[in-house]
Amino acid sequence: MLKTRITELFGIERPIIQGGLMWIARAELVSAVANAGGIGFMTALTFQNPEDFRAEIRKCRHLTHRPFGVNLTFLPTLRPPDYPSYINVCIEEGIRFIETAGRNPEPYMEQIKSADICVLHKCTSVRHAIKAEAIGCDAVSIDGFEAAGHPGEDDVTSLILIPLTRDAVKIPIIASGGFSNGRSLVAALGLGADGMSMGSRFVATLEAPVHDNIKRALVSHKETDTRLIMRTLRNTERVLHNAAVDKVLDIESKGNTKIDDVIPYVSGLVGKEMLSNGDMEKGILAAGQSIGLINDIPSCKTLLDRIMDEAETVIREKFSQLFIVS
Numbered sequence: 592m593l594k595t596r597i598t599e600l601f602g603i604e605r606p607i608i609q610g611g612l613m614w615i616a617r618a619e620l621v622s623a624v625a626n627a628g629g630i631g632f633m634t635a636l637t638f639q640n641p642e643d644f645r646a647e648i649r650k651c652r653h654l655t656h657r658p659f660g661v662n663l664t665f666l667p668t669l670r671p672p673d674y675p676s677y678i679n680v681c682i683e684e685g686i687r688f689i690e691t692a693g694r695n696p697e698p699y700m701e702q703i704k705s706a707d708i709c710v711l712h713k714c715t716s717v718r719h720a721i722k723a724e725a726i727g728c729d730a731v732s733i734d735g736f737e738a739a740g741h742p743g744e745d746d747v748t749s750l751i752l753i754p755l756t757r758d759a760v761k762i763p764i765i766a767s768g769g770f771s772n773g774r775s776l777v778a779a780l781g782l783g784a785d786g787m788s789m790g791s792r793f794v795a796t797l798e799a800p801v802h803d804n805i806k807r808a809l810v811s812h813k814e815t816d817t818r819l820i821m822r823t824l825r826n827t828e829r830v831l832h833n834a835a836v837d838k839v840l841d842i843e844s845k846g847n848t849k850i851d852d853v854i855p856y857v858s859g860l861v862g863k864e865m866l867s868n869g870d871m872e873k874g875i876l877a878a879g880q881s882i883g884l885i886n887d888i889p890s891c892k893t894l895l896d897r898i899m900d901e902a903e904t905v906i907r908e909k910f911s912q913l914f915i916v917s
């Protein structure tokens with residue numbers, strides 16, 4: 592057991608967070624992370640309507656009695672959702688934690704806070720973390736440039752972002768982007784975070800509800816096998832390199848790109864198909880540089896046990912010796 596401000600905030604045993612993963616962070620994975628002592632965030636927009644989302648929350652409650660949260664992403668999307676309806680479901684279903692991401696959650700803070708829900712805002716810069724604290728967020732998750740999905744447009748890595756954020760805000764911080772093992776956890780705490788969030792690492796687990804080809808691809812690819820697409824649209828996404836990604840980069844290299852030009856490749860619905868049929872060339876799979884550190888497909892329990900053991904070993908064997916005074 593490792594007690595930090597994050598374990599206290601969420602009422603969990605281990606300072607390890609599974610952040611929102613579009614299409615993947617459903618009841619199976621979220622409950623497995625919770626049962627392993629961390630906290631998982633179910634991605635609300637994975638569900639086509641608020642009632643399907645409500646059913647998934649209830650399913651998750653059958654699978655775990657431990658705390659879990661909901662991710663609500665405000666990025667540009669081809670199918671704009673009715674956000675207040677999704678928030679209402681969270682309120683009605685007694686969700687205690689919401690991870691907001693993609694844009695300033697201020698327009699929704701009053702509704703969320705009216706139910707006394709704790710808000711963890713995922714952001715990619717120090718200025719956004721400061722803003723999140725100012726508008727009443729309870730914690731921030733800071734995403735370094737290594738991260739899968741949307742790492743922002745500033746290209747600053749976790750090694751720099753986390754200590755800068757630590758100095759800039761008082762609320763608890765979760766380190767996100769590049770974190771995947773026990774050494775990562777020790778590093779995150781050393782940099783000033785109160786816990787770490789993992790995305791790609793949780794996709795390569797037994798409980799992640801995706802085709803085995805997806806999991807095996809994360810194991811076999813290296814840290815150099817991600818690419819940044821949609822830079823020209825100022826909606827950069829870090830993804831696993833494949834044929835669809837080459838197509839998007841080719842279109843973007845010609846200049847004056849519009850979202851309509853790349854939709855056939857980047858559409859979330861195409862990506863969703865890929866996750867279930869395992870055709871690795873047809874869609875976009877968000878993946879972080881941490882894939883270089885992923886070598887197996889364990890259960891969430893095995894993964895979190897191992898992370899805690901490794902972190903403890905690093906602290907005991909490396910740091911305790913460093914500070915022996917002769």
Ligand code: NAD
Binds near residue numbers: 613634664665667877
């Ligand atoms: P989608 O099919 O709506 O869009 C596909 C991609 O195109 C996404 O990356 C989206 O941000 C981008 N996009 C859409 N319209 C755009 C525009 N006008 N300008 C620039 N970029 C645009 O995406 P989806 O897979 O159905 O996901 C729905 C939303 O959830 C998207 O905003 C997506 O970015 C976001 N998302 C969330 C998570 C998460 O972990 N919560 C992960 C991945 C994506």
